[in-house]
Every structure is written in structure tokens, then in C-alpha cells.
Amino acid sequence: MSPWLLGPVQASVALLLAPGLVGAVRWMKARLQNRRGSPPWQPYLELRKLFAKEVVVSNNASWLFRAAPFIVFGSTVAVTLLVPLLAVPLPFDGAGDLVVVVYLLLLGTFFLALAGLDPGSSFGGMGASREMTVAALAEPTMALAIFALAWGAGSTNLGQIAFRTLATPSEALAPGHLLAFAAIFVVTLAETGRLPVDNPATHLELTMIHEAMVLEYSGRYLALLEWAAALKLLIFFTLLGNLFVPWGVAVTLTPGALLWAVFTLALKLGALGGAVALVETHIAKLRLFRVPELLSASFILALLAVTASFLL
């Protein structure tokens, strides 16, 4: 297969898997809580329904409200071209590194928050304000975790980081690596709106961040935003799965290797989804003003990761 086809293939695989991932997490969570839960493929049905429905837009909203879903969705899909989802010699590896991934996701957050403010409801403002607060506080952790990974691998390019761990498997259990993994896991919970930072299952104003921002959206716009949120979860899981435990990722572009890569990716996503479901079953949501404590703890973890990768 031509390496240039890999990008679109990766994006399509990510787009196809993402709703299933969200459904699987929901399903596992339900099972852990002794509920039957909706089937894992429920999000696909929801997306189909939303794309077919009529759109209602607030009379206060401007063109930005209608443009934002495309920017949020587009920036998230663009990230899937850069992360090592299936194979490591990525054709676009020289186009963007881990820092670009973080900033592209921040671009989506930026426009989502603006869209939250646009209809003029107090919910949207509340969601936007909280989302930007959490996003800003998560940045330093992410930066230092990238630093720790990059220092070990000698590059911030995602392919290089994965390659390095493949070449020296003992690296995967190095303390710096493990600490960076823990730090990024906490950031994942915060950035993708999971417990204990945000509760994806409720529409209660005291708890919501993401849901508050998208409250005014409906129809195809809501579908795009939901899909983008699912993709974001998949991207963070992929970073956790394929940067820290890169085995299974194709190093040659043969159909067999790629199929194996899809299979291992699904396994890793399932495992990480299980972990998140477990976390969400065991802990309650934190008060908003306790979230900074969680994020500073993750910052300390990242700082330790840098120190460890420097010293050890």
C-alpha cells in the first residue's frame, strides 16, 4: 500500500472506531454498575439519527455557532492523520509532532468554548468558562509529559517515540515512562470530560462542562460535535496505547500487518476503556474547585517523569 494512502486510512479507521469506543465504555460501565446498559453500538445509531434530524439554532447565535462544529470536527480529524494509530512510518510525520497534536486539540476546544458563549445562555457560558479553565490547567502537565517522552526518544515526533520503545523494549518499564503514562492518563480524564472532572452521563448544571457547551446544538451539528468528542477520546487512548506500549503497530505497510494493527488497537482501546469505566464506577465527581488539585498532582507526576528520564 502506498504510504500516502495511510493517512486517509487511519482517519477512516479512527472515525469508524470512535463511536464504538464510547459505546463500549458506556456498556462496560453499566455492567460494572449491575445495569444492563445500551448495546455498545448505540452511539452509531445516535449519530445516524442526529444526521437525519432537523437543526434548531438559537436566534441569538451568529455564523460562528454554525461554523464551530466543522472546525472542532476538522481539527480533531486532522490529528488522526498525525498520531501513530496503525503504523509508525507515518507519511505526515514531518508535518506535525506531539506539540502540534496538543495545539490542534486546543484549537477545537477554543472554538467549542466560543460556540458555547454564542447563544447567550448561562449554561453555555458556564461550560465555556469551566472548559477553558480545565484545559489551561492541563497544559503544563501535557507539556512536561511530552518533554519526558521526547527526551527519552530523542525527538518529539510521534513515530520516533514509538520506534524508540519498539527498539528498546526495556524503556517501556522505565520509571520516567510509567510516570509520564500516569500523568497523561489524568490529563485524558480531564480533557475528554470523564469523571472525576466532568460527568458525561448527566445534564445537571452543577456537574456539566462539555454538555453545557453543546446544550444549544441539535441535528447534524450536534452529531459532528459528539463524533469529535468520541474521536478525542480515541486519540488520547491511542497516545496512551501506541506511544507507551507500541507493540502491534505495523512497521511495514502490508495488509496483514495493518489488520493486526487494527486488532491490537481495538484490544488496547478496550483495555483503556475498561480502566476508565472502572475509574468512573469507583469515584465520584470532584467539586470543580478540587479539580486543580487533581491536575497539580498530575503535574507533579509529569515533573517526576522528566526528572526520572533525565537521571535514569
Next chain:
Amino acid sequence: MRALFLLLVAGYASGAAAALVLGTGALARWASALGAIAGASAGLALAAGACVWGAAFSLDAPDLLGVVGGMAFRLDALGAVFLALTSLVAAPSALYGAGYSRAWDGRPALRQVGFMLNAFLLTMSLVPLADGTLTFLLLWEGMSLSSYFLVMTDADKPEVVSAGQWYLAMTQMGFACLLGAFLLLQSGGPGSFADLRAAADALAPGTRDMVFALALIGFGSKAGLIPLHVWLPRAHPAAPSHVSALMSGAMIKMGIYGLLRVGLDLLGGGPAWWGGLVLALGAVSALLGVLYALMEHDLKSLLAYHSVENIGLITIGMGAGLLFASLEMPAAAALALVAALYHTVNHAVFKGLLFLGAGAVLHATGTRDMNRMGGLIRGMPWTAALFLVGSVAISGLPPLNGFVSEWLLFQSLLPGIGAPSPLVAVLMVLALGMLALTAGLCAACFVKAFGITFLAIPRSPEAEHAHEAAWSMRAGMVVLAGACVVLSVGAFKIVPRLTEVVAPLVGLPVPAPSFSVGWALQTPGGFARMSPTLVAAGLGLVVLAAWLAVKTFASRRPLRVGETWGCGRVVQTPRMEYTATAFAEPLRRIFAAFYRPSEDVSIDFHPDSRYFVQSISYHSAIVPWFERYLYAPVIARVRRWSERVLALQSGSAHAYLTYLVAALVLLLGWLVVTGQR
């Protein structure tokens, strides 16, 4: 080249003259703006000539002010970068000013603005060309004074006068430090920069440290480094908006230029603590600048604090560059300085754009208070879209230029951990964390600045009836927004040029290793690679594809417009919206230990029952502690001394004549005693 130089001077001079003689109407406005645009275009061409084609330019005018040794000009690559950025902001700002100054039609203030703006632009454009102590200091002072008069345009308002006093005090304090630095550096010889450069190596280390410290204070106060930033949030809102754009976009960068010129070029670098100190100051300025910006709801003060933040980011790069240069890591030093210079140019462009946008808003609504704005995107679609471009750029988000320089800055700190000293490594890691936090908070702050100002329901009648800005104002903003895009997608062409600029400063061989490969930027040793061009193209394509796919496959039922959901309430009023203050409330609580906000709640209960509240009044304020703990004692002391000196001022002419005689006698006596005559 000489012709271009003369055209630059002639353009600004004719603009200044036109403002004086052509009355106070549209003719004067346009003539002085056109003069400035001609001068700025010549400046841009001159800089391009020096930077791209390597054409040398120098001009000695020993007869000009011959009493003190004459003036000398020379344009090198470093100066060209700063001349280019000044001219780049000057032309659109002057164009914008032609429409914006209409407010002063028929008043003498129009003459003052037109004349001083051209004088300001002329002196500021020539500062990076100065090739001698005297030329440099004269132009520097000319730039400071003309900008002071511009700040004082609306001198009938008390807050403008107070802002002007702060500005004048800080800038003259800075000038005194610069005078000291150059006197020490000069130590007797003539003042051409080539002589200073040659003599600097022979200076004692203590003297070199002293020169650097004085230069840091002098240039730092111009740049707005914390704790010398106090004049920015006062002077920027007080000045006319195109002047704010120029002061924030170009003038404060001259502080950066001065530090690079003195620290790296004339002194040729120094011990590691210079770089460490500059890096630490930069990191603190960046973080505190953005934290203060978050609490502002005056749109122009908010932008002024963001200037402090961005100067901090630039200074981080500069400090890292100095530090790496002293640690014999020239490639890393070059990368850090390229990042700093790139961010300097980028900040000039997007901050100029944002100040012009804020000016258009101020023009349309008559207020700078964001809590009285909202919904402006409908009345002023152009301004809104252009302000959005500036907001995305300053937040360091792809695909615009702020992202490119922040990426470079981020990458330039990464080699720090490999530095031989653990202290340096720790400093770099902490600076990196602060850089990331600053970037995140900056994005939050611009969601606030754009969202509260332009989106949702208007919060006041003025905002509801806002009108779009005049075409000349819009055209000025469009030029700067275009520059934001060009500086991003053209990064692979610009970075190699900047590398050539900094290579001689850090002792890299020329031709220097370029940090760019094909369409991409690449850091030393192939550590990281990124192509802003491809990121922008990819992002554009994906968004376009998503739009087409949705248009083709999703439901085509027409859009229905309804009310915003209000929990069952029928009417939605602007009072239900989030305000700028509310938006920043979570961050104010989180950083309460830093802000120390004072809060005062008083509730009036119904006399019969405490379950019924009649009124609640809530007051909260944040007083930046620099002003309370650092400046208030100084101001109090100066005031006490001034009161003592006041005793001398009796108002009687006899007393003053006595002072004159006494001073003369003392002077003669001193000359006799010291035996000079």
C-alpha cells in the same frame, strides 16, 4: 539604499508637515497618513534589501548636530528585522488612523496626533539604524517623548493625565539607566558602536555586569517586563487605538532590540547568570501578565497585559539564547533566538491587529468595558472576523503565526535538560511548565475577550446599535490579518533568514545550519520537525471535506430558528448571560492566593423576615501587589522629598535671584578648590 533611506525620512517628515499646515479636516488626516505610509513602505523596502539581498547600508552625517559629534546610521540584519516589523505595523496603523482620527476633526488635537504620529514613526524606525551612542540615545528619547505626547492626546481626561505621568516617569527612569549603561560602556572613547564592540572585551567583568544590569532595567522598562510593566496597562488604554497598536506592536519591541544589541552584539554575551536572570524574568512576566489579563474587563487593558505576557515569551527565548550561548551550545542558542525574534515579529502583527480591532469597537460603542458589550458580530461582522483571526493567532493556535513561534519556543527549551548544569535543567523545565500554562490561560483569556465582546446578546444599547468601522480602518486590519497568515504558511522561508540574523551573534559559522527542510521547520539534530504550511493545508482540507460531506449526506431540512433554552423562562435577557467577570471567576478562585481579591458583600434583608432579601450589593477588587508593595513606598518617598524641596519655592523673584547668585558663587568656589582654573 540611500534613496530608500531618504524616502523614509522624507515620507514621515512630509506627513508631519502636512498635519501641521493642512488644517484640521479630512485633507490633513489623509495627507499625514499617506506620508506615513510612504515612509513605512520605504522602511519595509530598506529592511527587505538588507535582509534578503544582503545589501549594506551606512550613512555618516558628521555635520548633523556636529557640536556633539554628528549622527551615524548603519543597517545590519538584526536592525533590519526590527525596522521591518515597525514598518509592517506602521503602514496599516497609519491607514487605520486616517479613518480613526475623524473623531478629532476640527480640533487642534488632530494636528498634534498627525504630527506626533509621524515624528514617533520616524524616530522609532531609525532607532534600529543608529550606529553610535549619541544617535541611539537621541532617537530613543525622541521616540519616548513623541509617544508620550500621543498618549496625552485626550489630555482633558484625568485618567489620561495620570497614565501619561506614569509613562513619562517610567520611560525617563529607563532612559537614565540607559545613559548610565552607555557611559560605562563608552569609558572615554568616541561612541560609535564598532568602537564600543571592540572596547567591550577589555572592560572589567564587574563593569560588564553593571552595564548589563542597567541595560536590562532600561530596556526592560520600555519592553514592559514585570515589575517594570506598570505603565503599559495605563498608557495603552489612554492612547488613541492606532497609537496603542504601534506602541504595543512596535515600540515595546525596541526594548527587546536594545537588549539584544547591547547584551549580545556590543558586549558579546556574558556569564550564564545573565541568561538565567533574563529567562526567569521572562517566565514570570509571561505568567503574571496573562493572569492579570484574565481579570481585566477593560478590553484595551486586557490587551496591554497580554503585551506583558508576550514580551515575557520573547524574553524566555532571549534568555534561553543567552544561557545556551554562555554554555557553548551555539545551535540551541540560535534556535532560541530565532524563536524569540519570530515571536517578536508575530506579536507585532497580531497585537497590532487586536488593538486596531479594539479601537473599532471603542469607536462603535464608546466604551472599553467588555461587560457592556456583546453581540457585536452582527453589527460589525468585519471587525469581528478580523479580531477572531487575531485571537486565534495570539492564543498560539494552528494554523496561524502565533503557533509557529510558540512551537519554536517550546522546542528551544527542550535541549535545556541536556545542559551541563542541573540548575539550568531545572530552570528550563520550570520555564517550560510556565510557558505551557501561559499558553493555556491565554487561550482562555481570548475566548473571554472575543466571546464576551462579540458574541451573544448585546449588554447595552450602545452595543446593540454598534456600526461597522470605516473602510480605511477595516483595510488596515485586513492587511495585518493577512500578515498573520503569511507569517504562518511562509515560515519555512522566514526561519532560515532569521537564522542568518542570529548566527553571528552566537558565534555560529556563516552559512549557518538552517532550521528548515523543504516545507518543514527542523530543530538542531533533527530533534523535531513540523510544517506550519502542511498543518494549515491539512486542516483546511479536512474542514472543507467535512463540510462537503455533511452538505451531501446529512439531512437537508432547513434550519429552524428558536429561542435559547432558558429552563422554561420565556424571555431571555442579557442579564442571564455570562459576563467577562463571571467567565474568569473559576480562575480567580484557583489563583486567589496570588490575586488576593478583596470582597465585600452586603445584603439587605426584609425587616420582618430574613427569608426575603431586598437587595444585595457585592463589590470586589484586585489591586496588583507590585503597585502596593513596590511602587507605593517609592511614590510616597518621592512625594515627601518633593514637599521638602517645595520650601525653596517661595514665589518671590528676589529669592530666585539669590539662588542664582548663590549657585554661581558655589560653582566658582568649587572650580577654585578643585584647582581646575
